[in-house]
Structure formats: structure tokens, C-alpha cells
Amino acid sequence: MGLTRFGRPKGGKGQSSPNLYVANCGPAVGLSYDTIAAVFAAFGEIKGVxxxxxxxxxxxxxxxEEGCAQNALNALGGRPCPELGGRSLHIRYSVIQPTSQGRANDSVPVSLLASDLNIPGLxxxxxxxxxxEEEELLAAVDERHWNNLxxxxxxxxGYEFCYETRNVDSRKNLGELPRFVSPILERISMLPNCKDDEAIVLDQLTVNEYPSGVGLSPHIDTHSAFEGLIFSLSLAGPCIMEFRRYLEGGLPPRPSSSSDFEVECSEKNSNFLRRAIYLPPRSMLLLSGEARYAWNHYIPHHKIDMVNDSVIRRGSRRVSFTLRKIRTSPCQCEFPEYCDSQRLNGMKFQDQ
Known part of the structure; x- marks a missing residue:
């Protein structure tokens, strides 16, 4: 369900409205929209919840009608409601705020299968x-030192990722990947998508721990840093990952500096395609081809995700294992408009 934008009436607290903002009420506390609508319908015709x-x-x-909303507010506001689990409802008037023209939709349908997204290489x-195995992997990383972002x-x-340059220094090898990921690497090599692929010799691992509500801004893993296969294993908690392909200008504007591996995307730019998928714990995501090189991937900063009509609470933590192979020569992918290697080569050619 998309988020309709509401706010206080311009006239202040005293101005009424046919819309009521109701707190302590919703799917996250065990109350479906149908149940809420049935209770409030006792005061008049409901247009929607x-x-x-x-x-x-x-x-x-x-x-x-406004009068119906006023009756509901007077009857239910600040009082326990037996029909809604005895919860005390905090109610105030609200008005619909117009959506800016050209703004992207606030929600996108969430798929459970990668094939539903129609993104080649995903x-x-x-x-x-x-x-x-999930428990053992989490225990293994928790025994080791974490760096705080x-x-x-x-x-x-394998190699440390530099968040300031969004790249790796291939001359600084940290050693072989830890033994606890060996079973994962072996299992990856058996995937039908990866057999006989030279890039399967993965040599870089980044482990991320996301507290509840923390995500990632839209970004494409730097082309010049990594080869064409990127694997991401989700552990401990679920999330929704959104994919965006910008239709003009390739990459969104790059910030002047960053302390994180994120390329901020302007929300004012609505000229992009959007897809979203639910990543359950213990699932492995593979980005290759167009999905790896041309689509930004993004984790919304939510504590609760809506998957179809279900409310999915994120756990207290989500841990991801991202496995990649570093690139030692310029990227020659088929998506030059998104490729830092080919853009750099183009600028050098123009300067000659």
C-alpha cells in the first residue's frame, strides 16, 4: 500500500477535516486495515484507511464527511477501544497534501522472485x-573486529574497500578470504549461472551489519573496482532491496565526499525505472550483467517493510556477506553511460 501524504489542516488544531490521523493503530500492532475500517465505519461512510x-x-x-470524522474523534480519541484490542487511540485531524508534479511514487510492488522483476542478470x-550455518557464520564474524561507520x-x-574513493587498492592484499566462507564459495561455484566463469575466483569480502531501520542509499558498485559477478548473502534479518535504472545521464550526481559506500540519488529525479524484491534471511542475491552494471540497488531505511499485504518487521540486526572479485584492468562493459572506466577513458581521449 502506498503512503498517501497527510498533514495538519492549515487553519491549525481547531480546523476539522474528514481525515483522521490515528496513532497506536495498524498492522504492526496486530490490527488489519479491514478491522480498522469496520470500527470507524460505525460513525459514517469510510473512503479508505x-x-x-x-x-x-x-x-x-x-x-x-467531516461530521463523521468529528464524531469518531470525539468517541474514540484518547480512550481504550475494545474492538481494537483495547488500545488507546491518539487521534487528530489530518488533510491530504498534494503530491509535487513529477515526483516518484512512494511505493513500488515488492516481488518474492527475481524473475518477476524482469531485470537481466538478477x-x-x-x-x-x-x-x-547461518548461526555459525554470525558467530565467526562476531568473534572478529568490527569497523564502525x-x-x-x-x-x-581480501582487499579493503575505501569509502572515500569507492574503490579498492589492488596493491594492498589483506590475505586470503577467511576459512568460514569456504563452504559458501564452493556452493557458489556449483550454481548454474557460475559454472565455467573465470570471474568466479572471488577474492574480496565485505561483511556489513545493519541495525534495525538502517539501509543503503542507491548506488552501483564501482565498475573499475570489481568484476561482473556480485554475490550478497543475507543473514539474521530480512529487508527489501529496491533497484533503480536512471534513464538520462547514467549515474545520479556524485556527492563531493562520502563516509559510506553510497551514491546519493536525487529524489527530485523521477526519470527512472523501479523494481523491488524481498530478501529473506539465508538467501543469496546475484547481480550480473545489466543488473550489476546498470541498475542502482538500494535498501530503504525502514524498521518495518510492507510485502504485499503483510507487515515484515526487520530484526534487531541484518548481516550481509558481499563477495566480489577485484578488477585489475579497465572495465569494458556494455553500459558505458554507467561506467567510470569508460567515462575516464573518454575524457582522456578528448584531452589529447
């Missing part, structure tokens, strides 16, 4: 590791 934000615990109830393998913790193996 909408998510007020991404918490899952606040909704907007929209009546056909694959998702469910239950890639067992629950016991602004919102999450990371570990690097």
Missing part, C-alpha cells in the same frame, strides 16, 4: 545456507 507512515502503527482514516537463491559496522577481507 491508509498507512500514515512506514511504521505500520499509524494510519489515516478518511471519511466521506538472481535470488532462497535458503542458500541452513539455519545452523556512521550508521553500521563493517569487516573487510
Amino acid at each position: 491508509y498507512a500514515a507512515d512506514e511504521s505500520g502503527a499509524r494510519v489515516v482514516v478518511s471519511f466521506a 538472481y535470488l537463491f532462497h535458503d542458500f545456507v541452513t539455519a545452523k 556512521s550508521k553500521r559496522r563493517v569487516q573487510h577481507y
Whole structure:
């Protein structure tokens, strides 16, 4: 369900409205939209019940007439409601705010299968590791040192990723990948998408720990840094990953500096394609071809995700294992508009 934009009436607290903002009420606290609508319908015709934000615990109830909304507010506001699990509802008037022309939609349908997204080169393998293996992998990284970023913790193996340059120094090898990922590497080599692929000799691992509510801004892994196969194993908690392909100008504007591996994308630019997929724990995501080179991937900063009509709470942490092979020569992919190697070569040619 998309998030309709609501706000306070311009006249202040005293101005009424046919729309009510209702807190302590919603799917995250066990109350379906149908149940909420049935309770409020006792006061008049309901036009709809909408998510007020991404918490899952606040909704907007929209009546056909202001008088009905006023009666509901007077009857239910600040009082326990037996029909809604005895919860005390915090209610105020709300109005629909117009959406800016050209703004991207706030929501995108979430798929459970990679094939539904129609993005060439994108694959998702469910239950890639067992629950016991997941526990062992988490224990292995928790025994090692974490580096703190602004919102999450990371570990690097093989080669360290430099967040300032969004690249790696191939001359600084940190050693072989840890033994605890050997079963994962062996299993990857058996995937039908990876047999006989020279790039399967993965030599760089980044482990990310995301606290609840923390995600990633849209970005494409730097072409000049890594080869064409990128694997990401999700552990401990689920998330939604969104994919965006910008239709003009290739990459979104690059920030002047960054302390994180993120390329900020302007939300004012609505000229992009959007897809989204649900990544359950223990699943392996593979980015290759167009999915790797041309689509930004992005994890929304949510504590609760809506997957179809279900509310999915993110765990207290989500840990990802991202496995890649560093690139030692310029990228020659088929997507030059997104490729830093080919853009750099083009600028050098123009200067000659």
C-alpha cells in the first residue's frame, strides 16, 4: 500500500477535516486495515484507511464527511477501544497534501522472485545456507573486529574497500578470504549461472551489519573496482532491496565526499525505472550483467517493510556477506553511460 501524504489542516488544531490521523493503530500492532475500517465505519461512510507512515502503527482514516470524522474523534480519541484490542487511540485531524508534479511514487510492488522483476542478470537463491550455518557464520564474524561507520559496522577481507574513493587498492592484499566462507564459495561455484566463469575466483569480502531501520542509499558498485559477478548473502534479518535504472545521464550526481559506500540519488529525479524484491534471511542475491552494471540497488531505511499485504518487521540486526572479485584492468562493459572506466577513458581521449 502506498503512503498517501497527510498533514495538519492549515487553519491549525481547531480546523476539522474528514481525515483522521490515528496513532497506536495498524498492522504492526496486530490490527488489519479491514478491522480498522469496520470500527470507524460505525460513525459514517469510510473512503479508505491508509498507512500514515512506514511504521505500520499509524494510519489515516478518511471519511466521506467531516461530521463523521468529528464524531469518531470525539468517541474514540484518547480512550481504550475494545474492538481494537483495547488500545488507546491518539487521534487528530489530518488533510491530504498534494503530491509535487513529477515526483516518484512512494511505493513500488515488492516481488518474492527475481524473475518477476524482469531485470537481466538478477538472481535470488532462497535458503542458500541452513539455519545452523547461518548461526555459525554470525558467530565467526562476531568473534572478529568490527569497523564502525556512521550508521553500521563493517569487516573487510581480501582487499579493503575505501569509502572515500569507492574503490579498492589492488596493491594492498589483506590475505586470503577467511576459512568460514569456504563452504559458501564452493556452493557458489556449483550454481548454474557460475559454472565455467573465470570471474568466479572471488577474492574480496565485505561483511556489513545493519541495525534495525538502517539501509543503503542507491548506488552501483564501482565498475573499475570489481568484476561482473556480485554475490550478497543475507543473514539474521530480512529487508527489501529496491533497484533503480536512471534513464538520462547514467549515474545520479556524485556527492563531493562520502563516509559510506553510497551514491546519493536525487529524489527530485523521477526519470527512472523501479523494481523491488524481498530478501529473506539465508538467501543469496546475484547481480550480473545489466543488473550489476546498470541498475542502482538500494535498501530503504525502514524498521518495518510492507510485502504485499503483510507487515515484515526487520530484526534487531541484518548481516550481509558481499563477495566480489577485484578488477585489475579497465572495465569494458556494455553500459558505458554507467561506467567510470569508460567515462575516464573518454575524457582522456578528448584531452589529447
